[in-house]
Amino acid sequence: MLNTIDGYIIDLDGTVYKGKQLIDGAAEAVAFLKSRGKRIVFLSNRGNISRRMCCEKLTALGLDVAEEEIVLTSTVTARYLQRHMPGCRTWVLGEQGLKDELAAYGVKEAARPELADWLVITLHETLTYKELNDAFRAVRGGAKIIATNADKTFPGDDGDAIDVAGMIGAIVHSTDVQVEVTVGKPSSLMAEAALDVLGLPPERCMVIGDSLASDIELGQRAGMMTALVLTGSATREMAVAAAKQPDLVWNSLADVSTEMEKMV
Amino acid sequence: MLNTIDGYIIDLDGTVYKGKQLIDGAAEAVAFLKSRGKRIVFLSNRGNISRRMCCEKLTALGLDVAEEEIVLTSTVTARYLQRHMPGCRTWVLGEQGLKDELAAYGVKEAARPELADWLVITLHETLTYKELNDAFRAVRGGAKIIATNADKTFPGDDGDAIDVAGMIGAIVHSTDVQVEVTVGKPSSLMAEAALDVLGLPPERCMVIGDSLASDIELGQRAGMMTALVLTGSATREMAVAAAKQPDLVWNSLADVSTEMEKMV
Structure with missing residues (x-):
């Protein structure tokens, strides 16, 4: 199956790293794909960082990656606006x-909420x-709401932590204005x-990620092959029980090279 | 009508003061009621202050009031627990x-969320x-949610500001756990x-407040007489349009003494 794939869409958190820790074999797998001439884009629901910040993190973790190979929800939100x-x-x-x-895409900030x-x-x-109140005032003043993503929780350094859904809930619940656009996967x-970024049609691309609801679902909706890795939030049992199962279930991103080597 | 009334339940924000400002005639009206031997309780949806803090504010504004004459949602939440x-x-x-x-009622804090x-x-x-995340972790750890009130907005010094509903929305939206008890008026x-506090049956009490939804509604549900004052959030038009109208509409709290003097 993998010999039809020229582009890989790879999730970051739970697939390449966990918190500040690189996942075993992830850097080697990325290097291997590149050595085979495969195109790669890292696709993350993180909206609070820029591609540059993300690129610096990945480089520090030992990955060979360019800013242009990274797409975050902050990036796509800016592009959308x-x-x-x-x-x-x-x-x-x-x-x-x-x-x-937002600045990179020329999207302007308002002088006041x-x-x-x-x-x-x-x-x-x-x-x-104060920041919550400014956001509240923006919406009371007529602003529509766009959210980079709607994740409820993310794995923090000391356990699960409250994610964007908390910030969204605060504003929606106090203004009765609903979110107009949610950018994040899927x-x-x-x-x-x-x-x-890949410059390829979906049938030549594969999504690799640890989340059935965001990564696998995104790939399936877009008509791409999908591989679930078990280094993050999902288990093999969850993959088996899923209404729409991923094409492949791998222990980790490292399996992509093992599988490709088998083919040759 | 007023000669059957021995106890007055008086709202604070929008009735006695607005922000840091005493409303004209409010202190005199309270003094007048006391001089006629009426019992008074100040009833507010504020849950972030204690009776002591509130008493100090009212005293500084020139009101003759004791802590025991104040009931806040913080008080009633503590009492409920x-x-x-x-x-x-x-x-x-x-x-x-x-x-x-909470401490005044002997309600204990948990060592960790x-x-x-x-x-x-x-x-x-x-x-x-950090505090939002601790609250999130409390609920994820099994805590039920009790809210002092569910107000969406309060009049801040520089315009309407986000109220408890924002804090509630953040937790509910990120945990999918609903609020079990909301203490506030009505x-x-x-x-x-x-x-x-008044030690009187409802038919001998009157609620005076600026909010149809919280003050007047509370009085009507409990079988008390109600007077809407126009010094806060409501207008005469809103009173007329209300499904359940207040018994009386006064320009301000000062009208209580004018009306009582007419009776004599």
């Missing part, structure tokens, strides 16, 4: 990484009440952005 | 005032991500606590 809402003014409930991606056309929400690990926005 | 959940361990997403009220039986949520104007918990 640039393309579909030209000239819009944004207010960010989130971190610098998202602001950097009340002047924003869009409130952009992402994970904000240094959130304060959305077609993310699939399209990844395929654009 | 003491009576109905004896021995329970709590985790607070909120401010010191609520912690003080994961050990809490109840998460108690109130307005938290110095909220941080709940019967608040009416009972106020009547206990």
Whole structure:
């Protein structure tokens, strides 16, 4: 099956690394794919960092990767606003990484919350009440809501931690305004952005990730092959029990090279 | 009508003061009622302060008031947990005032979020991500949720600000656990606590407040006379349009003395 695949869409958290720790064999697997001339894009639901920050992290972990091979929800949110809402003014409930991606796509910030056309929400690990209140005021002032993703929880260094859903819930619940656009996997926005980077049709691409609900679902919706890795949130039992099972279940990303070597 | 009334349940924000400002004639009206031997209880949905803090504020504004004449949602939440959940361990997403009220009723704090039986949520104007995450972990660890109130917004010094509903939304949306108990007006918990302080049956009591949804509704549910004042969130038009109209509509709390003087 793998000999029809020229492009790999690889999830990051739970697939390449866990928190600050590289997953065994991940760097070698990426190097192996590149040595075989395969195209790669790393696709993550992280919206609070920029591609540059992400690239620095991956490089520090020993991966050979360029910024152009990384697509984050911060990236795709910026791209979406640039393309579909030209000239819009944004207010960010989130971190610098998202602001950097918006700036990279030329998306402007509003001078005050009340002047924003869009409130952009992402994970904000240094959130304060003041920032929450500014976001609230943006929406009360008429801003629509776009969220980089809607994850409820992420694996923090000391256990599961509250994710973007918390920030979204605070604003939605206090304003009664619903989220207009959620960018994160498994959305077609993310699939399209990844395929654009690869420059390949979906049937020649494979998604590798640890989440049935985001990675595998994204691949299946877009007509791509899918491989679930068991280094993150999912177990083999979950894969078997899934309504739509992944094409492959691997112990880890390292299996991609083992499987390709078998083929030869 | 007023000559059958011996106890007055008086709302604070929008009725006695607005932000840091006393409402014209409010102190005199309270003094007048006391001079006529009327019993008074101040009943507020504020859950982030203690009776002591509130009493200090009212005294500084020139009102003659004792701590025992104040009932806040922090007070009633503490009372509820003491009576109905004896021995329970709590985790607070909120401010010191609520912690003080819980301590006053002997309600214990859990040593860690994961050990809490109840998460108690109130307005938290110095909220941080860390505190939001601790609250999230309390609920993920099995704590039920009790909220002092569910107000979406309060009048801040520089405009409407995000209220408890924001804090509630963050936790509910990220954990999928619903709020078990909401204490604030118009709940019967608040009416009972106020009547206990007055030591009078509802038919001898009147509620005076600026909110149709919380003050007037509470009075009507409990079988008390109600007077809406127009110094806060409601207008005369809103009173006229209400499905269940208040018995009286006054320009301000000062009207209570004018009306009583007419009777004599």
